[in-house]
Amino acid sequence: MDMDNFREMFLTEAAEHLQLMVDLLVQLDSDPQDQDGIDALFRGAHSIKGMAASMEYPETARLAHHLEDHLADCRQLGQISGVEIDWLLEAVDLLELLLGDIRNGRPERNVDSFIAGISKQPEAAVDCVAETKTVELTACGRGQLIQLQLQESVAIPGPRFLVLLKKLADLGTILESTPSTEDLLQGDAPNQLLVRL
Incomplete structure (x- = not known):
């Protein structure tokens, strides 16, 4: 061989x-x-x-x-x-x-x-997030719309978003997300996540 x-x-x-x-x-x-x-x-x-x-x-x-x-x-x-x-x-x-x-x-x-950097554990749990936008949803319903964009160097985005969704769920009720948790579990690998809290 x-x-x-x-x-x-x-x-x-x-x-x-x-x-x-x-x-x-x-x-x-x-x-x-x-x-x-x-x-x-x-x-x-x-x-x-x-x-x-x-x-x-x-x-x-x-x-x-x-x-x-x-x-x-x-x-x-x-x-x-x-x-x-x-x-x-x-x-x-x-x-x-x-x-x-x-x-x-x-x-x-x-x-x-x-x-x-191994000896210095990351202080923030979302170091991989390149950009975050939050928009108040007043006209179209309650809550906030959060857009998360991962850094391009993240090779496996789906699991990262699952972890981030869990952390957001600890902060409040997730009304919806795009892609959904089910889509992420099935292997969907987007480079951004939209969440409505």
Whole structure:
């Protein structure tokens, strides 16, 4: 088997692990003490690290290794915070971009700045949001219309919006959203979200 075949196998398996990790992070946002979910996240990061190291993709392996270390701490604590979930989703986005580099034959992007920020957890839960607009709905009904636009670097927008919808639901009643939660759960991947509270 030549290296192209090995590369394709790596890309396929790594993408499957990343999708599973995204699904687990969305579930953990609702149940942050789900030990099985945290364990499965750890195994996903460990698998990606091992595969990337064996294929000599150092930046991917290094980022996955730092995720693995962070998740090992979460395993010991027995829970994962909402801020950590947001940070881990950013890490998964970056891993997706690294896979894109590999898939397109480009050198892997450097992950130094991201890894340097690991010790400093993000203070805001919506660092990935590039733009937010709020409009009072007086003429056409009650509530506020909120438009959320993600940064272009977010590789997997659907799960990000699911997490943001949950955070907005903690602030008030969501009257409607476009796309809906159901559409997002089915894989809809928009770059903006409209929510009426």
